[in-house]
Amino acid sequence: MWDNLSLKQVAKYAQDPYPSIRKWVKEKGIKAVGSTIADVPEEVIYAFGLLPVTILGTNKPLKKAPSRLPDNACSLARSNLELVMSYEGDLFDGFVLPQVCDTTQHLSDIWRIVLPDRYVESYLAPRQVTRPSARYWVREEIERLIASLSRWCGKSITDEDLKKSIRIHNENKALLKDIYKIKRKTPSAITNKELFSLFKLSMQLDKTEFNRSLEKIKKGLKPEKKDGYTDVILVGITCDPPEVYDLFDEINLNVVGDTLVTGTRYLQGVVDENGNPLEALTGRHFKRGFFSPIHDNVYKNFEEIKTLYQKTGAKAIIYVHIEFCESQEYDLPDLKKMIKQEGMPIHVMDTEYQTLSLSHLRTRLQAFFESLKGGSL
Amino acid sequence: MSEKLNSKELSKKITNDYLDEAFNAHEKGKLVGYTTAISPVELFVAHDVIPIYPENHAVANLTAKKGAELCSVTESMGYTSHLCAYARSDLGYRETGMTVTRGIPKPDIFMACNAQCFTLTKWFQVLARRGNLPIFIFDTPEFIMDKKAREEIIKYCVVQLKELIEWLEGITKKKFDYDRLREVMKYSAEASILYKKFLDMAQYKPSPISIFDCLIGMAITVYRRGTPEAIEYYKTLCEEIMENKVNKGIGVLQNEKYRLYWENLPVWFKFSDHAKLLGSYGGVILTSLYVHAWSFEFDLSKDPLVTLAENYVSRFSNSTIEDRANMALDLFKRYDMNGMIMFMNRSCKAVSFAVPSLKDILTKKTGIPALVFESDMGDQRFYSEAQIRTRIEAYFETLDRFQRKTA
Numbered sequence: 001m002w003d004n005l006s007l008k009q010v011a012k013y014a015q016d017p018y019p020s021i022r023k024w025v026k027e028k029g030i031k032a033v034g035s036t037i038a039d040v041p042e043e044v045i046y047a048f049g050l051l052p053v054t055i056l057g058t059n060k061p062l063k064k065a066p067s068r069l070p071d072n073a074c075s076l077a078r079s080n081l082e083l084v085m086s087y088e089g090d091l092f093d094g095f096v097l098p099q100v101c102d103t104t105q106h107l108s109d110i111w112r113i114v115l116p117d118r119y120v121e122s123y124l125a126p127r128q129v130t131r132p133s134a135r136y137w138v139r140e141e142i143e144r145l146i147a148s149l150s151r152w153c154g155k156s157i158t159d160e161d162l163k164k165s166i167r168i169h170n171e172n173k174a175l176l177k178d179i180y181k182i183k184r185k186t187p188s189a190i191t192n193k194e195l196f197s198l199f200k201l202s203m204q205l206d207k208t209e210f211n212r213s214l215e216k217i218k219k220g221l222k223p224e225k226k227d228g229y230t231d232v233i234l235v236g237i238t239c240d241p242p243e244v245y246d247l248f249d250e251i252n253l254n255v256v257g258d259t260l261v262t263g264t265r266y267l268q269g270v271v272d273e274n275g276n277p278l279e280a281l282t283g284r285h286f287k288r289g290f291f292s293p294i295h296d297n298v299y300k301n302f303e304e305i306k307t308l309y310q311k312t313g314a315k316a317i318i319y320v321h322i323e324f325c326e327s328q329e330y331d332l333p334d335l336k337k338m339i340k341q342e343g344m345p346i347h348v349m350d351t352e353y354q355t356l357s358l359s360h361l362r363t364r365l366q367a368f369f370e371s372l373k374g375g376s377l
Numbered sequence: 378m379s380e381k382l383n384s385k386e387l388s389k390k391i392t393n394d395y396l397d398e399a400f401n402a403h404e405k406g407k408l409v410g411y412t413t414a415i416s417p418v419e420l421f422v423a424h425d426v427i428p429i430y431p432e433n434h435a436v437a438n439l440t441a442k443k444g445a446e447l448c449s450v451t452e453s454m455g456y457t458s459h460l461c462a463y464a465r466s467d468l469g470y471r472e473t474g475m476t477v478t479r480g481i482p483k484p485d486i487f488m489a490c491n492a493q494c495f496t497l498t499k500w501f502q503v504l505a506r507r508g509n510l511p512i513f514i515f516d517t518p519e520f521i522m523d524k525k526a527r528e529e530i531i532k533y534c535v536v537q538l539k540e541l542i543e544w545l546e547g548i549t550k551k552k553f554d555y556d557r558l559r560e561v562m563k564y565s566a567e568a569s570i571l572y573k574k575f576l577d578m579a580q581y582k583p584s585p586i587s588i589f590d591c592l593i594g595m596a597i598t599v600y601r602r603g604t605p606e607a608i609e610y611y612k613t614l615c616e617e618i619m620e621n622k623v624n625k626g627i628g629v630l631q632n633e634k635y636r637l638y639w640e641n642l643p644v645w646f647k648f649s650d651h652a653k654l655l656g657s658y659g660g661v662i663l664t665s666l667y668v669h670a671w672s673f674e675f676d677l678s679k680d681p682l683v684t685l686a687e688n689y690v691s692r693f694s695n696s697t698i699e700d701r702a703n704m705a706l707d708l709f710k711r712y713d714m715n716g717m718i719m720f721m722n723r724s725c726k727a728v729s730f731a732v733p734s735l736k737d738i739l740t741k742k743t744g745i746p747a748l749v750f751e752s753d754m755g756d757q758r759f760y761s762e763a764q765i766r767t768r769i770e771a772y773f774e775t776l777d778r779f780q781r782k783t784a
Contacts, residue, residue: 067733068733069730070721070730070751072459072723073726073730099518099519102496102726102730103730105519106698106731109697109698109731109734110734112697113699113734124519124521124526124530126516127491127498127514128516131540133516133533133537133540134516136533137518140532140533144526293495295498298502298505298512326499327495329456329460330456330460330464330496330503331502332455333454333455333456334503336455
């Protein structure tokens with residue numbers, strides 16, 4: 001079902017993947033386990049023969065979530081809650097919810113309260129990553145997750161199960177990396193929207209199947225050189241709704257690098273295939289880049305962006321701000337200042353999950369790039 | 378410390394002495410450590426680092442209605458208006474120097490504990506970045522309702538406390554003194570018991586104290602935990618309340634009709650107005666989980682790091698919504714409360730995002746109607762006087778009907 005998708009189908013599926021997931025789990029008799037971002041070790045869930053699905057909001061209207069989370073809550077959190085309360089809750093047999101900020105901490109509790117008949121486990125990611133205790137804690141949490149899933153599923157997994165799952169996930173990331181590489185050099189081969197739809201679906205569909213689609217898509221890309229593109233990098237956590245990528249495509253922006261959880265930060269999650277899989281999964285946690293809700297070296301984000309900007313030769317940085325994401329909002333003023341001081345052009349894009357009209361985003365984006373070029377695009 | 382001073386005088390003296398010491402810390406070879414109100418400050422005290430709480434300073438400015446002005450300054454620096462008013466007013470203070478107090482000394486180091494919220498961590502990151510100063514995050518995962526997980530969380534926290542000690546030793550080039558920590562823990566434990574005794578005075582009928590007394594009285598335990606002065610203060614305070622009020626049957630309101638629970642932090646700039654308004658309806662707010670956040674129960678028979686970890690990780694703000702509800706229900710029972718005001722505080726997402734679910738559980742389990750209102754603890758621009766007054770008035774009408782019905 002997901003092993004022979006074309007690029008066109010990919011964008012369509014990514015827009016609303018849930019009908020397809022519903023059909024797939026029914027046909028296969030496999031349980032779906034939802035997670036929110038970030039850092040849940042999906043390899044562990046997959047090793048249990050479950051389908052890990054990263055929940056990334058809905059474009060459908062908010063109906064029930066506002067009664068649980070007020071309007072100044074992160075729009076992704078509200079959108080995710082709405083998705084399970086009103087639209088797709090029945091699709092999931094269980095959830096593994098990471099706690100990475102104050103909002104996600106409450107979200108886990110609320111989720112458990114509103115869906116009392118479902119398996120809901122918290123994944124308590126450390127909110128500091130620079131000390132040895134963080135490593136100790138990640139290992140503990142992975143082991144606790146395995147024990148919890150074992151109890152729920154009534155089965156245990158072997159190291160070999162984990163290693164097999166890791167291989168499939170690593171293959172997925174390697175394929176995405178290759179496609180990204182092609183796009184960097186030849187932007188006309190694949191649109192921004194198509195590329196990031198591949199990322200999104202990789203986080204939501206069965207990877208054994210989807211990897212086959214990725215292989216075919218990769219082979220089918222036509223890397224023809226075309227001019228007129230402006231290379232940019234995306235900075236942030238997620239970039240939604242998907243129509244935002246249409247805006248980038250409309251004005252011929254070519255995303256050549258990013259720090260998104262639904263982008264490069266996902267690719268950074270490659271797990272070492274040699275040695276003890278638990279140790280390898282633990283080690284992977286610390287290979288990923290900066291993530292606003294986790295305390296890290298405060299200059300790391302800036303250094304990563306600067307390196308990415310210089311390495312890719314990008315012309316500008318687009319910072320994608322999720323409305324009401326406190327973590328981003330504390331970082332942004334200083335980050336913006338540092339980026340500007342370094343002479344790197346930056347455009348901040350305010351996004352909200354339930355936004356349907358993107359005209360204001362389009363106008364601001366166009367104005368920014370016009371001023372960057374000193375004329376019209 | 379003079380025994381002749383009453384609690385108010387004593388509080389003033391302790392505060393002045395503390396700030397004098399903090400402002401002159403460097404002259405005495407000590408460091409100033411910024412820390413969060415709920416953090417294992419006992420380690421700072423034991424290592425001669427003077428703890429300073431930017432939150433407390435922010436409260437003073439917000440109570441004096443300086444919130445909107447200070448927050449606006451911060452917003453003009455690019456920060457959004459829906460961040461914590463403590464953080465916004467503090468950043469505004471740093472930009473303008475504007476304060477209703479003598480201000481607070483500049484920091485040398487930072488320690489943030491996320492048992493309270495993650496916002497504090499981000500705020501402290503901003504401050505640390507400005508001065509290029511060292512920061513330690515004491516990470517407390519949510520104290521989820523799983524026995525095995527709790528044991529692991531405590532172990533993780535103990536490991537971190539050891540890291541914190543190493544970090545302090547590295548900065549100060551001084552060996553940490555565990556005997557001194559045990560002494561500090563003794564002071565902290567005794568002061569906490571007395572603080573809880575003070576809060577529990579609200580069990581008397583009529584209640585001799587309201588939450589507004591608690592909010593004033595809690596200051597010493599927040600910033601002087603781990604010192605003998607805190608013990609002296611709470612002893613004096615408890616004795617005064619017993620002698621002057623409880624023994625004489627004097628309450629905050631003699632015609633006490635509604636004994637109310639408050640959820641969340643207070644609306645600092647409205648707190649005396651609220652007391653008067655509620656009092657006019659026979660209502661007195663007795664308590665909240667917030668003021669109980671410093672009712673620690675340190676077990677001195679344990680390794681000090683273990684009892685510190687157990688206490689700090691299990692604060693209400695780091696507990697599950699279900700556990701928070703149980704903590705509140707315990708207060709309802711012990712204080713015999715018959716009303717509840719649930720404040721959705723725009724500034725404090727960490728506490729407020731639980732409020733709708735908490736309200737559902739509490740109203741269901743107690744059968745008592747709740748008043749929910751939204752505003753901000755420190756930024757007057759988010760306070761709608763007429764709307765909130767109307768809601769309070771309507772709530773008392775509901776409570777009246779409810780009481781008649783259940784009588």
